[in-house]
Amino acid sequence: MTDIKRRKFLKTAGTGGLAVAAAGIAAPAIAQSAPEIKWRLASSFPKSLDTLWGGAETFSKAVAEMTDNKFQIQNFAAGELVPALQVADAVTNNTVEVGHTAAYYYWGKDPTFSFGASVPFGLNFRMQSAWMYQLGGIELMNEFYKKFKIYALPGGNTGTQMGGWFRKEINTVDDLKGVKMRISGFAGAVIAKLGVVPQQIAGGDIYPSLEKGTIDAAEWVGPYDDEKLGFAKVAKFYYYPGWWEGQTQLSLYFNLDKFEALPKSYQAVVKAAAHTANEWVMSKYDVLNPQALRKLVAGGTQLRGFSEAIMDASYAAALEVYTEISAKNADFKKVYESMKAARGEGYLWQQVAEASYDRYMMGLQSKGKI
């Protein structure tokens, strides 16, 4: 009830004041503020990818624990209720109240979605947090998401991803020409400018495609997930970094009407549970990736860094795509400008104390001194 309506109501109901007051007492405040709610969450990830799937589990568990199980969210893995890449639609249509997904899967609807996950030569994890939580990133994305009846919060992060698996070495920009690579959306549009033939293939179908030689290369996430999917058995060279994913944020998507109808206390619970999931996924990857990397290298995987020339050509190609899309999409342009400002400031600061400390520690690490 708006304040104006409430005052009107109190005025017109003046003669029946006692009855109104009595009705107020009859419904205890506690029941209104902590109702029993059961929601369903559709994840874009299978249970086997336990870091990604685990983000949704961590979120729903925190919500249940904080509300004494009064607010329960049941999680469904990719394909159980809706296909992996249709989670946004399911939230928009209120087929499910919540989705746990990567926003760039919906690049085809509007490229602006990508900023909710990752964009080429974008932010790293720390900068994404700064942008989202302090520089209006959450608000800016939600302004855009209104068109899709979605309210979104960060709900996990992978950190910088790897550049993917190649069956042959990529030493020069020319070596990329004609390479059929599983790489999607924005990154696919950029790398196509260097002659790569991008392919959209779901996670579970990458391994057979690489094995059969339908594709020559594939990127997925990082050592932990990639080792699980077995890519090392069919491609020898593992490149870094994934310049299209300096960080990749997972998103919790809520049906906007459903989120707005929640009691304020439940909205606060959801926000804090999203923070919990965000730190859980990032820290889980940071523990599991080094173990998997060690295993991959022991098994014969060859680690390779993209050359400076490849990075430069990719950056130039990315700028072209940013310019092309910005020219015809005002939402995209607006969010891009905001992200760019966060990135410039972020790298200005992180190159000082943070990078010099890490550089020294990495030196000790590679000399076996820590």
Next chain:
Amino acid sequence: MTDIKRRKFLKTAGTGGLAVAAAGIAAPAIAQSAPEIKWRLASSFPKSLDTLWGGAETFSKAVAEMTDNKFQIQNFAAGELVPALQVADAVTNNTVEVGHTAAYYYWGKDPTFSFGASVPFGLNFRMQSAWMYQLGGIELMNEFYKKFKIYALPGGNTGTQMGGWFRKEINTVDDLKGVKMRISGFAGAVIAKLGVVPQQIAGGDIYPSLEKGTIDAAEWVGPYDDEKLGFAKVAKFYYYPGWWEGQTQLSLYFNLDKFEALPKSYQAVVKAAAHTANEWVMSKYDVLNPQALRKLVAGGTQLRGFSEAIMDASYAAALEVYTEISAKNADFKKVYESMKAARGEGYLWQQVAEASYDRYMMGLQSKGKI
């Protein structure tokens, strides 16, 4: 009630079963699980240092919002209830139920406290999160804290700190000899081995000490807080990195008995609110530090990196102190071994995708290309 006691109770109370059940119904479950609670929090920080103080504010606000103001925590700044460096004692003694502080302030009680904040050549922010949330860091520290009747959770982070302000240039290890520097605890013990004379001085007293020349150098946090405290006016050279603070975690300290007596749902609320505060403080620093750095440099501050030789000598000195303390303190040794394992794995992984991406992006940043 333990399960054995409960079964015994049910058995002996068998004949009066109906009365027991009736009593159970009479007290509605809702009242038990969401009681009205008012707690007090003592911060080690003044309100003027709004990122540090803001961590406690973010925490208490999240707790209140999630519980419809039924669980209220009133925050008191440093000195309002207890002095800045006596927050741990106040929590142990239940003078306040909660403290928001930096664990290394209590290095004098036991050096093991330091791992809850920062140790020389320790973890960076990402690794601290991985260690705390996924590798048993929280549990290990709380095992130690039991002696002090404290239960602790991460409640903010500064990231890598700066190496501090010097009135003269420090080009060689010899230049450090005889320098009177405001630097405390563990870091002070290490840097003393290089000839620095460490001084324990509270935040508010650093500026006059530097101005009067009672000290020649001082470290505090980073650009944002340091600029506020005015150090640039009395010392020209600003060094990086603070090798004694690769990250510095703020801690929420709870009186152990009080925490354990909370309903499970409130314990969950407290944990999620701590995650919220942790991300808030880190992201706030990441937004404010670059602005302050820009201002400092425009005002004439000279940025200087510690030389490799100074870093090496400091690392050697740190190893000596780690060895000395480990030989006589089993708690310290146990936590140190756990931290070291997390650090080795962390840097193994972060030097691959993460560092190569950041290095390339920092290159673009310094060429003015992003």
